[in-house]
Amino acid sequence: MARNSGRSGDPPPPPEALPVPAVDAHCHLDLMDTPVAEAIAAARAVGITRMITVGVDLATSRWQAGVAAEHPEVRAAVAIHPNEAAGGVPEETFEAIAALARADGVAAVGETGLDYYRTPPEQHAAQQESFRRHIAIAKEAGRALMIHDREAHDDTLRILAEEGAPEHVVFHAFSGDAAMAKVCADAGYVMSFAGNVTFRNAEALREAAAVAPAELLLVETDAPYLTPVPWRGRPGGPYLIPLTLRVLAQTRGVAVDELAAQVTANAERTFGPW
Template sequence: MARNSDRAGEPPPPPDPLPVAVVDSHCHLDLMDTEVDAAIAAAVAVGVTRAVTVGVDLPTSRWQADVADAHPELYAAVAIHPNEAAHGVSEETFAAITELARRDKVRAIGETGLDYFRTPPEAHAVQQESFRRHIAIAKETGRALMIHDRDAHEDTLRILAEEGAPDTVVFHAFSGDAEMAKVCADAGYVMSFAGNVTFKNAANLREAAAVAPAELLLVETDAPFLTPVPWRGRPGGPYLIPLTLRVLAETRGVGVAELGASIAANAERVFGPW
């Protein structure tokens, strides 16, 4: 379907509600053109009763931690995004992220990882060092590690192996193919699929989603980004999880309620009970 470019600035209408309650495992509520309370209410109305809101630098990480403290439906993730880390990260910033990670409502270190799409080769070493430091923070604080991996599969997996992965690793907006999904499954890494799994040109993601073990599967929006079809190109929100979840269920040949219940249980295992 077309991207609805004539109405690209408008949020899509709400989808049909889900038959079970699920979690949006990765969104950026600070980047949405919607008040937090309204975004939560819209999500709850369609069965998305919980969400993890994610930082990309120190100020946004503090914002996520504070907003999670104020809303029982939310948990937070804190980190320096790899594209930010490519410019260098101070010791004071790593210390501040570690301190934030110890707060009760912060349940993941993310998003961290590698992004070779936007980072030139001369900055890869700096980005890799930041990733290693975030792995250490996740292990020190007992939090899940939430990975951003773009065009950097080999190095991401290598560094995880070299450093020793934390107990819980989540590949946010999973971008690999079926073979990488099998590698992640063998390592026990969780794969979180976003709205881009619904895109027409994303057969590789659907193939990965089909082979990912049910117990290692999450769903997310990455809102306001990666809005699923038929609204690709419009601003997204956690309330659009049902569109992605239904495509995942169809891809895997299971019922929406069955998959939703499994994903909800996985989210509680990864982030803890709400």
């Protein structure tokens, strides 16, 4: 299954391979115009040996879980995206997500959270209720919680504190500044940086990446979205992780192989070995 991503142009060429393997902590294999086996092979060719593919509603969550069951390199995350939850979520949908969360090959509950960029205030309560339900599902299933937080930092952090966070919390496509990174670090939350950290106007994001503790750092593509420079706006894939990882290594003043090994260890600790 592949669904058009809405990205324009041809897929970028493969970057220089990493010297040691790394993990793509968040992608959407169903939204890529590339068969799953080809996406995995392209990633492996540049040193990306494992990936998390992420659902945004019940249908895509089931699809991701099915792919994870078929491909040992892949683990799934399952959830109702906050924008999908803004109109309310039926109880049977939460029950189905909870069942999926316990399946073999599912490593996380996500992406869930809050998105005030696209959601009017009158729908914030529905998003918040869905977020609370997903937090409970993650804790019950013993899975990492994968958070989508867009222009909703204060409420996201507040609800996590009120509900009690799971053992492992990941802020996907981290969008905060250095101050937010320090708050997350104090709480033990993992920060996953996507291709937008490479954008010219993302200095605040790079400052956050510089202060995030090494043991709380992940890297992701959010493919096919957030494709890193110099290919911004083109359709992305897990094989483009090396571009983002090299910018993060430069930002943090560490060697690429050191950072690749670190994010791989962090992924295994957060999502479990695979």
